[in-house]
Amino acid sequence: MLYSEIKERENRFITALKIAFPFLLLLGIFFHASQLFKHDTLNFILLILLIPVYVYYTVYLIYYGFQTTLIDPITKTFNRTKILSKIEKIKQKDQTLIVLLHVKNLSDINDRYGFNNGDSVLKKLIEKLQAFLTEHHLKNVPIGRYSNSMFLFYTRYPSLELKHFMMLFTKSIQNVGIDNIEVKIDFAMIGAHYDESTENIVEKLILLSEETDKKEEKTIVLKPDAMNKMIVHAIQENRLFFKYQPCVKYDDRSQKLYEILTRIDLQEQGILSKQQIQRIVNHAGYEKEFDEKVFGLLLEELKPLLEQTDALFCIEISPVSLRNTAFKRYLQMLFKRLKIDPNRFILEIIEKKSYEEMGRFNEIVKSYRELGFKIALGNFGGNNASIEYLKYLTIDWIKFDIEFTKNIEADTYRILLKHYIELARSLHIRTMIKFVDKKALFDKAKAYEPDFIQGFYISKPKTIGEIDEIR
Incomplete structure (x- = not known):
């Protein structure tokens, strides 16, 4: 199970508690009120009115829960809003690396094999990435889907070693493919301390991913x-x-x-x-x-x-x-x-x-x-x-x-x-x-x-x- 799925399960459990606790409280009020107050019409009406209030509250929480899901429905990674939020909240930025993983031929996969197979490739790619990171002692790594073909994750790990691991991973995927489908991927990485703006960090990662080696052109170093x-x-x-x-x-x-x-x-x-x-x-x-x-x-x-x-x-x-x-x-x-x-x-x-x-x-x-x-x-x-x-x-x-x-x-x-x-x-x-x-x-x-x-x-x-x- 992905780290994002664990967090989503925790989020839903908290929502369930928010629904259950008022229900138990309402039951307690009913029983307690029946012993303290007379069984007159006014008290009965007031208690009955609590029921639609609770029903409205429950429906609202369920609706809100669906609207505020943390994960992408296809890959089960964090959605864009959540992964960017988590990157913004990184504390030890000078020790944290942010990685962008790009599936370069996703459009071709969708055109050739259909969107269902394209979705399956993305899901299995992330599962392989999670397994690869865990195998190299990188557990509970937050992975999020930034765009249709781009994923972000961050971890505290030495830069050279992580770069080496990611090169091994991208080569293994490109050599073997997924479900007999050729998958072309690349990656870019940068320190979380690069900029206070998460938008700038992601933009820089995309630029690094697209960069080509042109000897006659100098590299732009500005943010x-x-x-x-x-x-x-x-x-x-x-x-x-x-x-x-x-x-x-x-x-x-x-x-x-x-x-x-x-x-x-x-x-x-x-x-x-x-x-x-x-x-x-x-x-x-x-x-x-x-x-x-x-x-x-x-x-x-x-x-x-x-x-x-x-x-x-x-x-x-x-x-x-x-x-x-x-x-x-x-x-x-x-x-x-x-x-x-x-x-x-x-x-x-x-x-x-x-x-x-x-x-x-x-x-x-x-x-x-x-x-x-x-x-x-x-x-x-x-x-x-x-x-x-x-x-x-x-x-x-x-x-x-x-x-x-x-x-x-x-x-x-x-x-x-x-x-x-x-x-x-x-x-x-x-x-x-x-x-x-x-x-x-x-x-x-x-x-x-x-x-x-x-x-x-x-x-x-x-x-x-x-x-x-x-x-």
């Missing part, structure tokens, strides 16, 4: 709420600037296309890329406002250059912003006010999971193309929805994922790249191979005859002033 305020403040103060990375046509280096890289100046934290702050921007509800701010500042900066060059400019925007009709109206008015032709701009989208209403999405894409914009799929062929979008959306460009460049000599990638480019050409879609940093790699990429090639071998990102120098 989530402080980082959120800093980013929002920087956006409001227009502390955004842009770098322009030239891309060239494989057979004609005079034709130019510039990839626009958005940067944000956080002063104390330095310069961060859009990718580093995107999640925080989204959670703050600034996604559309951020993209609007980017375009407003970008076009003001680019306007003089656009009159001197026929180059194309490609910029990544959030697909959520792209699907927002208010954002589209903003772009229309902005380009009209500044008298800039949209056909000079390629809007690049990258989305992890495909949008469900594909017909509606394609209508939106077409409406942007009618205005003159080109639409590109970024990180094409990577771990995202790009292949699915190629089937359903009217696309102008595909920009290949970095894996195709890194593995350009591997047979599988070589064959895929060759046929993807041929497929794109037959669909009148232009292609780009990215992250080409050496001449040897440039020559190999050129052999596939993509429309454009990008990378440090061509040029490093430039400021607006440096574009004039290379134009």
Whole structure:
């Protein structure tokens, strides 16, 4: 039995006592009153009136008991409210570790095997976790379900040892699975003394869980709420600037296309890329406002250059912003006010999971193309929805994922790249191979005859002033 189930049983026992004690008291009053008072009508009525009061009280306690259950009905762990409450009440925070366990493929399990099997997997996963912790002398560990696929628990245990144990547990689950179902899980852990705010602690755990090893990006060390305020403040103060990375046509280096890289100046934290702050921007509800701010500042900066060059400019925007009709109206008015032709701009989208209403999405894409914009799929062929979008959306460009460049000599990638480019050409879609940093790699990429090639071998990102120098 889970620790949470034991606590729930205690809670229900206390509720039962609250119901039983007044009943015994009421019986005592009846018997005592019959001996002390005369059996007149008034006394009898007063005593009888106590019965509906008691019935109401009993029904209320039963209803309240169901409304204030401590546990999640599926996994029998503590529910979100209770586990967060228990974390807030931790006393020896400097000695306590909080762990987030994430079932990464729960959505796939539900889609493939059904929700009943998905629920069964979660329940058995928690039972295995409880048994594993008990086996390693960690008893009565509070485990709670934070979200659909995330669980929290805390314990007092040495950090390195607990990390080692959790690595063993996650590997054992991923190697064996549950009920012949593959289960992909990961974990993140942090000290309970990290912050007084439980919300900040959980947010940090989620960030740690999602973190990827990108050598070129520095790790953000600020607490989530402080980082959120800093980013929002920087956006409001227009502390955004842009770098322009030239891309060239494989057979004609005079034709130019510039990839626009958005940067944000956080002063104390330095310069961060859009990718580093995107999640925080989204959670703050600034996604559309951020993209609007980017375009407003970008076009003001680019306007003089656009009159001197026929180059194309490609910029990544959030697909959520792209699907927002208010954002589209903003772009229309902005380009009209500044008298800039949209056909000079390629809007690049990258989305992890495909949008469900594909017909509606394609209508939106077409409406942007009618205005003159080109639409590109970024990180094409990577771990995202790009292949699915190629089937359903009217696309102008595909920009290949970095894996195709890194593995350009591997047979599988070589064959895929060759046929993807041929497929794109037959669909009148232009292609780009990215992250080409050496001449040897440039020559190999050129052999596939993509429309454009990008990378440090061509040029490093430039400021607006440096574009004039290379134009």
